Amino acid sequence: MEINPAHTDKRRLFARWFCRRLTTYTVICAFLAFVNWQTSPHYWWVLWVIAGWGLNIVLSLVYYLFDCDDERNYRNY
Numbered sequence: 057m058e059i060n061p062a063h064t065d066k067r068r069l070f071a072r073w074f075c076r077r078l079t080t081y082t083v084i085c086a087f088l089a090f091v092n093w094q095t096s097p098h099y100w101w102v103l104w105v106i107a108g109w110g111l112n113i114v115l116s117l118v119y120y121l122f123d124c125d126d127e128r129n130y131r132n133y
Contacts, residue, residue, distance in 0.1 A: 070120055074117065077113060081109055085106050085109070
């Protein structure tokens with residue numbers, strides 16, 4: 057099995073991008089949870105943010121893992 061350098065570069069860049077995105081998600085959601093807890097602890101609206109943003113991150117990972125790349129799977133019309 058031959059390792060393609062372009063593929064490893066793509067994997068490394070995606071890992072860096074994904075880690076940054078996950079870190080941003082965690083920090084901002086923690087901050088919003090704190091704000092929610094301080095302002096309106098009876099209604100946890102932050103769960104909507106966590107669920108929506110989390111779904112976006114999970115779908116990004118799934119698209120990468122199943123190689124749903126726009127350049128290869130879609131034709132130029």
